[in-house]
Amino acid sequence: MSLSCLSLRNQNYMAMYSSIFGGITKDPSAMVIPIDDHMVHRGHGVFDTAAIMDGHLYELDQHLDRFLRSALMAKIPLLFDRSTIRSILIQTVSASNCTQGSLRYWLSVGPGDFQLSSSGCANPALYAVIESPSLQVPAGCKVVTSSIPIKSPQFAVMKSVNYLPNALTKVEGEENGAFTGIWLDDKGFVAEGSNMNVGFVTADKELLIPCFDKILSPHSKAGFDPG
Template identity: 80%
Template sequence: MASLTAPSLREPVSGNWPIGRIAGFPGVIRSPGRARVAFHGGSYRGFGVGVEARRWGVTRAVTSSNWGDPAGVGINTFRVPLLSGSEVAEKLREFQEKVTSRQNYMAMYSSIFGGITTDPAAMVIHMDDHMVHRGHGVFDTAAIMDGYLYELDQHLDRFLRSASMAKIRLPFERSTMRGILIQTVSTSRCRQGSLRYWLSPGPGDFLLSPSGCLNPVLYAIVIKGRALPDRKGVKVITSSVPMKSPQFSIMKSVNYLPNALSKMEAEENGAFAAIWLDDEGFVAEGPNMNVAFVTSDRELLMPHFDKILSGCTAKRILVLAEQLVADGRLRGIRLGNVSVQEGKMADEMMLIGSGVIVKPVLQWDDQVIGAGKEGPVAQALFDLILEDMKSGPPEVRVPVPY
C-alpha cells in the first residue's frame, strides 16, 4: 500500500457545531477554536478530523491531532486507512494466507448469500448478527467419517430443540436444512472431519431485542479433520467457574463463556478439563463433554440429563454398552445422581463427546482413579463407537453424495 503523504486537511469538529453547549450534555463545552470535553474533573481537547486521499481516490486516512495524547507527550497523530470493499476482501485474503497452515475450513454455507463458498476469506458473518453481539444463537455438529455423516439426524433434532428453546425462528423446514448441510459437505469434498452449523435471528441492529432482525439465518462450515482423538488418559479438576442453570445447560447455545473459562482453568492447572457440579453438589458434566463412571460393581454410571446437555455421543454409548453387559464385562447401565466421593472412588472415569469420543480420566484433583491407568471399559467403548462410526446402521450413518 502506498504511503499517505498528502498534507492533512484538519478542521476542528467544534467548528461545525452551531452552539457552544450541547443540550442535555453539559460536559461538552464550546471554546474558541477548539471544543473541550470535560470528564469528571479533567478535560480533553476535542479532536480534529480530516482525510487524506490516495492518488487514485480509494483509500483515505482518518487523522486525529489530539486523540490518545491528552497529556501532550508527543504522540500527535494516528492514521487509520479507510478501505473500499475490494480492499477489505484483499486484506481478508492476506490474513487467511497467514493462518492457512492452522485452519482447514473446506466450505461454508450462509443463508445470507444463499449458497456455499470454498474461499476461507469469505467465511465471515455480520457484526450486527444477534448471535455475535448478544450471544443469541444455537449450534450443533456432526462428525464426517469415511464420507458419512455420523448421527446427523440425532444432532439435527437437538439443534431444532435448542432453537425452539432460544425462540429462534427457522429459516427453512427441517428437510431443507438437512439437504443444505449434506450438500455443503459434498461440495467440500471432505471425507474426514466435522460439520458445524448455527442458527441465529440474523443481522439487523445492535439492540437487545431481536425484533429488528430481518430474517433468521443458517450458517454451516466443514472443517477437515486430522487424526482421531487418542486414547491416552488425562487429569481433570473440579471447576470453580459457576455452572449454567438447567434452562441454559440443556440448550446448545453459543453462550459458552462459562465453558471456555472452565477449560482455561483446567489448562492453567495442568489438566485436560474441569468438571462441573450441579446445585446439589452432584457430578454434572465437563465444559463440552459428558462424564461417565464404572463403579466397583461394574455398573456404567452416568449423570441424569435433566440438568445438563443430552450428549448425542453419550446417549449412543448407552446403547452400545449393552454389548458389554451381554458379554459380562458390565453388570448393568444406570443413569442417576453421582456424588463427588462416588465418582472419585470409581474403578474407571471417562469423558464422552464427539470431540474426544471416549477419553479415560486417570486423576481427578488429587485423587487417582482406579489403578491410575486407562481402564478396559473405556477402551472397549472407544472401539464400539469407532466401529459404529465406520460401519454402523443407516440411522446413524448418512452417506454424502460426492
C-alpha cells in the same frame, strides 16, 4: 468475522454455507458473518455438530432434532423447514469432499442492528462450516473440578452459542495442568465437562453417567458429546 487467516492456525475449513449469500463457498476469504448478527454481539443463536466419519455423517438426524429444539427454546424462528436444513447440511459436506472431520452449524436470529431485542432483525440466518480434521480428544487425560458456576438447567439443556462459562471452565482446567474442568451440580454430584459428557467405568465394568435432566444430553459416539 472471517475464517481466512488459515496460515496463522493449524485448521482446514473446507466449505461454508451461509443463508446471507445463499450458497456454499470453498474460499476461506468468503467465510464471513456480519458483525451486526445478533449471534455475534448478543449470543442469540444456537448450534450443533455432527462427526464426518469415512465420508458419512454420524447421527445427523439426532443432532438436527436437538438443534431444532434448541432453536425453539431460544425463540429463534426457522429460516427453512427441517428437510431443507438437512439437505443444505448434506450438500455442504458433499461440496467439501471431506471424509474425516466435523460439520458445525448455527442458527441465529440474524443480522440487523446492535440492539438487545431481535425485533430489528429481518430474517434468521443459517450457517454451516466443514472442518477437517476434527479435534481429537486424548485417550487419557487429567481433569479438575471447576470453580466456574454451572449453567442453570434451562440454559444447560439448550445448545446455545453462549459458551463463556464453558470457555472459562476449559481455561481454568488448563491453568491447573489439566485437560479441562468438570462441573458439579448444586448437590455436589458430577454433572458434565466444559464441552463433553462425563462417565465412569466401575470395577465391574459398568458404565455410569449422570442424569440428563440438568445437563446437555449426548448424541455422539459412545454417548459422549464433544461441543
